[in-house]
Amino acid sequence: MDAKGSVAAAFDSGPLGFVPTQVGDRLWAMQMNTEDALREYLRLFVRIPLVGRIGPLARTFDFVADAAPGVKEILAVGKLCYEVRERHYDLVVVDAEASGHIVAQIAAPTVIRQLVQVGLVHDQTDWMLDILDDARCTGLVVVTTPEEMPVVETLDLVARVRRETRVDVAGVIANRVLPALFSERDLEVLAKLQAPAAREALVAIAGRDATTVLDAAALNEARRQVGAGHLERLRRSLDPAIPLLAVPELFTRATGRRVVTLMADAIHDEVA
Amino acid sequence: MVRVRSRRGDEPPGLDALLASKEMLVVCGSGGTGKTTVSASLGAIAAVRLGARVLVLTVDPARRLATSLGLDPTGMGGQAVRIDPAMLDTAAPPGSPLGEAVGGTRTGHGELWVAMLDTKAGWDELIHRHAADADLRDRVLANPLYQNITGRFVHSHDYLAMEQLLDVHASGRYDLVIIDTPPSRNALDLLDAPGRMKEFFGSRLLRWLTVPYRSRLFTVASKPFYQVADRVLGSRFLQDIAEFFVLFQSMEAGFVARADEVERLLVDPRTAFVVVSTLEAAPAYEARFLAQELQRRSMNLGAVVLNRTLPAALRRPGAATAARRLRAAADDPAQLGALAAAAGADVAAVRGVVTEVSERFHDVAVVASREAERRSELEALGVLTVVAPTLAHDVADLAGLVELGGHLLAAR
Numbered sequence: 001m002d003a004k005g006s007v008a009a010a011f012d013s014g015p016l017g018f019v020p021t022q023v024g025d026r027l028w029a030m031q032m033n034t035e036d037a038l039r040e041y042l043r044l045f046v047r048i049p050l051v052g053r054i055g056p057l058a059r060t061f062d063f064v065a066d067a068a069p070g071v072k073e074i075l076a077v078g079k080l081c082y083e084v085r086e087r088h089y090d091l092v093v094v095d096a097e098a099s100g101h102i103v104a105q106i107a108a109p110t111v112i113r114q115l116v117q118v119g120l121v122h123d124q125t126d127w128m129l130d131i132l133d134d135a136r137c138t139g140l141v142v143v144t145t146p147e148e149m150p151v152v153e154t155l156d157l158v159a160r161v162r163r164e165t166r167v168d169v170a171g172v173i174a175n176r177v178l179p180a181l182f183s184e185r186d187l188e189v190l191a192k193l194q195a196p197a198a199r200e201a202l203v204a205i206a207g208r209d210a211t212t213v214l215d216a217a218a219l220n221e222a223r224r225q226v227g228a229g230h231l232e233r234l235r236r237s238l239d240p241a242i243p244l245l246a247v248p249e250l251f252t253r254a255t256g257r258r259v260v261t262l263m264a265d266a267i268h269d270e271v272a
Numbered sequence: 273m274v275r276v277r278s279r280r281g282d283e284p285p286g287l288d289a290l291l292a293s294k295e296m297l298v299v300c301g302s303g304g305t306g307k308t309t310v311s312a313s314l315g316a317i318a319a320v321r322l323g324a325r326v327l328v329l330t331v332d333p334a335r336r337l338a339t340s341l342g343l344d345p346t347g348m349g350g351q352a353v354r355i356d357p358a359m360l361d362t363a364a365p366p367g368s369p370l371g372e373a374v375g376g377t378r379t380g381h382g383e384l385w386v387a388m389l390d391t392k393a394g395w396d397e398l399i400h401r402h403a404a405d406a407d408l409r410d411r412v413l414a415n416p417l418y419q420n421i422t423g424r425f426v427h428s429h430d431y432l433a434m435e436q437l438l439d440v441h442a443s444g445r446y447d448l449v450i451i452d453t454p455p456s457r458n459a460l461d462l463l464d465a466p467g468r469m470k471e472f473f474g475s476r477l478l479r480w481l482t483v484p485y486r487s488r489l490f491t492v493a494s495k496p497f498y499q500v501a502d503r504v505l506g507s508r509f510l511q512d513i514a515e516f517f518v519l520f521q522s523m524e525a526g527f528v529a530r531a532d533e534v535e536r537l538l539v540d541p542r543t544a545f546v547v548v549s550t551l552e553a554a555p556a557y558e559a560r561f562l563a564q565e566l567q568r569r570s571m572n573l574g575a576v577v578l579n580r581t582l583p584a585a586l587r588r589p590g591a592a593t594a595a596r597r598l599r600a601a602a603d604d605p606a607q608l609g610a611l612a613a614a615a616g617a618d619v620a621a622v623r624g625v626v627t628e629v630s631e632r633f634h635d636v637a638v639v640a641s642r643e644a645e646r647r648s649e650l651e652a653l654g655v656l657t658v659v660a661p662t663l664a665h666d667v668a669d670l671a672g673l674v675e676l677g678g679h680l681l682a683a684r
Contacts, residue, residue: 002658006554083378088511089582098303098455099647100455104319115416115417145304147304148336148668149304150304150335150663151335152335163384179627181632182625182628185619186624186625187619188617189615189617189621189622189624190619190625190629191607191627192615192616193611193615193617193625193626195615195616195617195620197614198611198614198615200618201610201611201613201614201615202598202611204610205597205598205607205610205611206593206595206597206598206600206601207590207593207597208590208594209585209588209590209591209593209594210597210598210650212583212585212586212588212590212591212593212594213591213595213598213629213630213633214629215585216582216583216586216591216636216637217628217629217632217633217650218664219583219664220632220636221660222664222665223662223664226664226665227665251634251636251638251639252638264355
């Protein structure tokens with residue numbers, strides 16, 4: 001659903017559309033598009049016989065969607081819930097919008113229910129809410145990084161989701177966590193190696209750029225410690241009932257499917 | 273405000289020149305690239321070095337940064353707050369990179385102000401401005417749809433950010449206004465916002481929706497639309513929408529005129545855009561796209577700031593060689609002994625650390641070479657490119673902003 005997302009690149013597939021593309025064994029991917037969702041909705045539920053007749057409606061749809069609260073959101077969420085209800089898949093994974101927009105999206109059925117008192121849409125919010133509010137069926141996973149703003153946003157988001165919706169927060173994944181390479185004692189040694197005499201010895205052994213190598217390690221370690229502090233704050237502030245997984249930074253040249261495999265392994269290890 | 277010429281005739285003007293010659297800077301780019309920090313840092317440079325009165329208008333500052341600047345991030349409500357001049361002087365004393373006045377002595381007249389964008393208040397203000405009378409105004413403000421819509425309406429964050437920029441600039445209170453733009457779903461939302469606003473008010477849909485209220489007569493053209501809409505949304509909701517739109521339509525002229533002004537502001541020669549990015553794949557891609565689009569639209573792209581970059585030294589062939597030699601030295605008792613002695617540390621411990629440091633070097637070098645590729649792609653845009661290094665700590669106070677500012681000024 002995220003227009004900036006790159007699910008197609010992750011699976012090394014061609015461009016994705018509203019019609020699902022098979023990208024692997026028992027794995028399909030699609031790109032949400034509200035206009036196509038509207039067409040499908042009208043065809044399935046309103047039973048509009050002639051596609052041509054929705055022409056003017058489709059053209060002006062963008063304006064309604066921009067103006068009327070929740071229209072775009074309800075179509076997207078409606079499509080997802082529809083796929084779940086029809087049991088087309090065992091699992092539907094949604095690469096949702098950025099955290100600033102996600103609550104508007106999952107709260108859309110509730111908002112629409114309040115604003116639209118009667119009519120087809122009002123009635124349909126019932127079954128959507130049944131799916132979204134059932135923790136056995138729907139879970140929200142928040143992905144973050146061990147940095148200041150992402151951690152603040154994650155905590156805000158979890159609080160908002162719980163306040164404004166009944167959707168279950170199934171977990172938080174901290175991505176790109178730098179691995180701890182050094183023990184306390186190692187860090188003392190690393191500090192000693194930074195002293196002028198030791199730097200000279202390093203240069204004598206390995207050349208002028210020996211200090212570059214050392215400084216890179218020190219910079220990485222400093223960044224790791226800053227990140228670890230943010231991760232710790234997240235761990236302390238997050239409801240202990242919500243699982244928090246840490247996925248390491250992948251230092252790799254790989255892109256696309258290979259990264260997906262590495263990431264899947266990392267998440268699998270963390271879950272296990 | 274001091275005017276600055278570029279240092280040499282053939283060299284593109286630097287950051288000082290940009291800050292001195294523009295009155296509005298629109299800072300944009302992906303979320304998570306340090307946009308707010310860079311905005312505030314540019315503000316500090318302009319205030320201290322150029323003696324300018326500067327306002328940094330931000331959407332959602334990092335709390336720690338806001339608090340350390342003496343701001344209450346939850347309660348600013350659009351009010352501008354001045355950064356304590358004594359704090360600014362202490363953080364950037366004369367003689368420091370930032371404290372060095374451009375073109376002469378420090379005047380000490382620079383002021384750094386910070387304000388936070390308040391979307392809800394911004395909308396209410398627009399209604400106050402454009403509503404013909406108090407009755408209309410109150411009806412809009414009380415409308416349940418309005419209350420619900422203000423957070424999402426026509427990409428309202430983007431539009432309001434530009435609206436407020438126009439307002440603050442027109443007030444004449446500041447030499448330079450820097451706006452830290454809200455994170456968008458799409459990089460172009462910000463640029464398209466005024467156009468969308470106009471399009472919305474001029475749309476046939478708005479006329480269709482308001483027809484029953486005006487004449488109680490369905491036109492032939494609107495009939496099929498109503499039949500479908502009625503079945504899907506229910507007539508009650510349609511009436512609510514229609515009433516809301518009727519109220520809004522009465523303000524059309526004012527809104528459209530204003531959106532025109534905002535649109536002109538985007539291409540005004542006194543306005544420049546600053547694109548902030550890290551050198552990671554997604555933000556760099558978006559930055560390039562945004563920069564190209566700005567150029568295509570003849571908007572003034574003042575600078576590209578590449579934030580949190582790894583040191584260039586990591587890519588030197590000598591560095592990889594040094595890492596290999598260090599790895600070998602870890603297994604060489606004589607070299608290891610000499611190193612341990614120089615460091616005053618235990619041999620076994622030094623061996624472990626040197627092994628780890630040398631073996632892991634490759635990881636960072638890979639990232640650095642990726643960064644270099646993306647950097648040259650962005651530099652090929654032919655705009656002033658300013659590089660700020662990855663810092664070993666977060667930028668969380670004025671001292672940090674000043675430090676970052678020093679890096680921005682030094683980089684070329």
